[in-house]
Amino acid sequence: MSKLYWSDEERCLVNEGRRFVPSRLAWTTDEGCPPAGREVTPLQALAQLAEQQSLRRVPIGIIGPREATPAQCELAADLGGALARHGLQLLCGGKSGVMEAACRGHASEGGLPIGLLPDEEWQAANPYVAIPIATGIGPARNAIIARACVALVAIGGGVGTLSEMAFGLQFGRLVLAMADAPQVDGVPRLAGVEAVLERIAMRLFGQL
Known part of the structure; x- marks a missing residue:
């Protein structure tokens, strides 16, 4: 399982050069992906995204x-x-x-x-x-x-x-x-x- 990182500056989840798009529940690679921030568990990452109220509500x-x-x-x-x-x-x-x-x-x-x-x-x-x-x-x-x-x-x-x-x-x-x-x-x-x-x-x- 690859590690997850949270960028406090960009308020986004990052993984191996990819940014997580909450509205699509998918990872994307783009030139604007910030560097890795602090390491988080999947549950901590979910809590961060919940604060932003940005998750697609599947x-x-x-x-x-x-x-x-x-x-x-x-x-x-x-x-x-x-x-x-x-x-x-x-x-x-x-x-x-x-x-x-x-x-x-x-x-x-x-x-x-x-x-x-x-x-x-x-x-x-x-x-x-x-x-x-x-x-x-x-x-x-x-x-x-x-x-x-x-x-x-x-x-x-x-x-x-x-x-x-x-x-x-x-x-x-x-x-x-x-x-x-x-x-x-x-x-x-x-x-x-x-x-x-x-x-x-x-x-x-x-x-x-």
Whole structure:
């Protein structure tokens, strides 16, 4: 993994003569690229870009069961809040349980959670969804969530969550597991919110 540097003078992320373009989530080489500044971790780089509010808000999905445990809900709320603090957009299924907790955490930190609902009317969303999208297609909306997100984080879950994880892998997305999410080959299981954010940051910066 190549090192990342933050230029305080230019307020940009630099890597081996390349500048990161937040609006495109891509690296570019140009003559105006500043010299390397101070070395930063992927998570520190993400925090710097979040301060500038310049990141393209490609969604991060939090997926999990409607009938969630208190521990799962607490973890989902913590992760949702952390996404908002780091300038990341939350997309979920918009219903209860893990989805509602994630939206609550995201909204509490100033985020605007998107809920992609299986229902025909937007009123079926949980009260913390800022942008409800009624699809009317039932569980098939799981494939849309997986396709739309750059990364998916599963917290607990059963067959429905497993389908979203499988779609995510099929579409080449970063899929991560927390708590007692289904065990799936190729999906790392992480213990804490910071570890999840670090992996997401690495993905956004092309290091995964």
